[in-house]
Amino acid sequence: MIGRVVLAGVLVTAAAVPWLGRDYYATLMLPFFAYSVALLGLNLMFGTAGLLSFGHALFLAVGGYTAAYLGNTLRVRSLEVMLATAMVVAVLVALPVGWLCVRYVRIYFGMLTLAFGMLFYSFLYKFYALTGGDEGIPVARPTLLGHGFVELDKTGYLVGPYYYYSLAVCVLAAIAMWRIVGSPLGLSLRAIRENADKAAYVGVRVRRYRFYAFVIAAVFGAAGGVLLVVPTGLAAPTLAYWTHSGNLVFMLLLGGFGHFFGPVLGAFVFIFLQDQVMSVTEYWRFVFGVVLAAIVIFLPQGLMSLLTRTVDA
Secondary structure, three states: OHHHHHHHHHHHHHHHHHHHOOHHHHHHHHHHHHHHHHHHHHHHHHHHOOOOOOOOHHHHHHHHHHHHHHHHOOOOOEHHHHHHHHHHHHHHHHHHHHHHHOOOOHHHHHHHHHHHHHHHHHHHHHOHHHHOHHHOEEOOOOEEOOEOOOOOOHHHHHHHHHHHHHHHHHHHHHHHHHHHHOOHHHHHHHHHHHOHHHHHHOOOOHHHHHHHHHHHHHHHHHHHHHHHHHHHOEEOHHHHOHHHHHHHHHHHHHHOOOOOOHHHHHHHHHHHHHHHHHOOOOOHHHHHHHHHHHHHHHOOOOHHHHHHHHHHO
């Protein structure tokens, strides 16, 4: 009961941010929504299935570049079409990549996903005629549910209709993932995480279920990638770079991958902490390294474990 009250309070607070008159903080919430969607998928692989990907940013780049290509080349302005197309493209990419990756576990899986992520980054960087190279592809301002909101400037568009659209997508993604985690698929993935041999002995198709988790995570990653590039107006190769994947893993560890909403908390703390630290020092990565070391040593279950202990008390 307390958890539901807290969750309702968080949603109300998130919905009220644009009304507080601080547009800067409202725009900071936009990447939070995007990363939350992507991290829900990544945590299905790691927190639920026990597979850690070091190249998951590949699928954020797939989503971002799909949206950019649709808007800039094909003149498609509907964000719903961008999201749907990006998720389909993510499935097409994840099918061969996932089929190869899930044949391995532990560090081999992680390194293989990293290799594919860097291959995709190289493709985006080198094939200038198709991808724009290091300049990327501009992302046209999309319509939301058929409305273009042409009367609004960029800031008004982002902190107004786009903000609530992103919040709605984030909530729908969380509901969908909650159902997946609680489904027989989610239960099977947890069994695989705990003991793959025992799960296989009772009839669970281990490799197949890991493959399902990989494809679902790719779909969520692509959706997050679409939401991520609209505020910046650019899809760039850095979306697929290994440091971007590292940031995603950092968010998982920061919030706590053992709790469903842990990655969401991690994304929130990461974005706002990064903003504050970068305004103080250029050595923000050093500070983040210290924070990560402290989390691993003193809070191995992430910040969410501290929050849940406080609520339970």
